[in-house]
Amino acid sequence: MEVLLSEPRGFCAGVVRAIDIVELCLQHFGPPIYIRHEIVHNPHVVNELRQKGVVFVNEIDDVPPGQTVVFSAHGVAPSVRAAAKARGLQVIDATCPLVTKVHLEALRAAQNGHTVILVGHRGHDEVIGTMGEVPGRAILVETAEEAATVDVPDPGRVTVLTQTTLSVDDTAEILRVLRRRFPALGTSQKDDICYATSNRQRALKAMARDVELVLVIGAENSSNCNRLRELATDAGLPAHLISGPGDVNPAWLVGVQRVGITSGASTPERLVQAVLAALGPRAVRTLCVAEENVTFALPRGLR
Ligand code: SF4
Structure with missing residues (x-):
């Protein structure tokens, strides 16, 4: 079996920035750092940060007064900002620009x-x-x-x-x-x-012409992962959204000569590599439709 890797795939600039912000907060302020909702939609990223001392909360009221709270890459309504201010929280905003x-x-x-x-x-x-x-x-x-x-x-x-x-x-x-x-x-x-969403979809479309099965690596609640899977299905291919190598069903691969792999904007590349290792293909090719060199500046207080 051969694997075709779609490129661009994986982390976008907004996700890189959001994770960098949390890491810097941990370094500067020390744990615990509170994050309202998932910083990005990927359980592996969330669990890693949790192990480093991040506490994920659903509501601002769950953050003790005086603590630091980070807003996720998805952004918040002004009412959430107001609630954080009223509670005397230090706010670090990781909303994607x-x-x-x-x-x-x-x-x-x-x-x-x-x-x-x-x-x-x-x-x-x-x-x-x-x-x-x-x-x-x-x-x-x-x-x-x-x-x-x-x-x-x-x-x-x-x-x-x-x-x-x-x-x-x-x-x-x-x-x-x-x-x-x-x-x-x-x-x-x-x-x-955004550029990352459209590039990943364009890359998947190009790859879909050349494969018999598509694996999208990412989280169930990731919007852009779900759109990638739908796009592959619309192209007439069997497509599965998986969170990692443990989700690969060997029955999917029976008789398949060429598998296409992509990953959403919040999926760490190591998960793609773990799936590749589990598949053990005889060859791996990359199909690249665009170079990405977008970066976003950190919030002023963290630069
Ligand atoms: S808007 Fe685009 S670049 Fe920003 S975090 Fe979302 S997927 Fe990434």
Whole structure:
């Protein structure tokens, strides 16, 4: 069996930055460091940090007064910032700058009297944070069907924004419906779906032409991992989202000559290498569609 590795894959600049921030907090302030929700959606990353003294909490009220709390890469609503301030917490913000960009666009649109239609997945941390920037002014749309029926107070004043980790193709379809319905539709100046999401999807599409099975390595609750698996399925391939080598079912591999592997933006590369080692292919090739050299600066207080 041969393995084709999709590139780019794995950690994006926002995830690298978020993990660096937590490591620096541990060094500078010492444990415990509190993080509201998972810093990134990967249990391996979360467990490693937990072992180093990070305490993950669901709510700001779970953080003892005076402690340091880190906001995850997915961003938070202003109400969460206010709760942290009221509790006297030291806040370190690991929100990805590309998520912050969407928050600012939502604010700008609302200030201009627009209703914000946010395309995204209900209940995702990033969506909750972005919607929270403009309470009462944002409507969530998940599908093209919802886009076809969404009701807004003034059809001439509508701006559409998207979650950063959506399917590029599905989102394009939703945007087509919205543009048809609202000819004056405002959009962000630059795509909200981030470079890492679109690069990983483009790389997977290129790889899918050449393999019989796709393994996406990452977490069940990772939006971009799920989109990669769906993309492979849409290409007509059997595809499985696995968290590591222990999830590989030997029955999947029977008669398969070429396996494609990719990983989501919050998946450590060592998990990809562990899966490779477990498969023991006779050859490994990499299919690269884009070079990534994006980096984001650390928050000022940690530089
Ligand atoms: S997937 Fe994109 S938006 Fe999310 S953390 Fe990575 S770079 Fe930022």
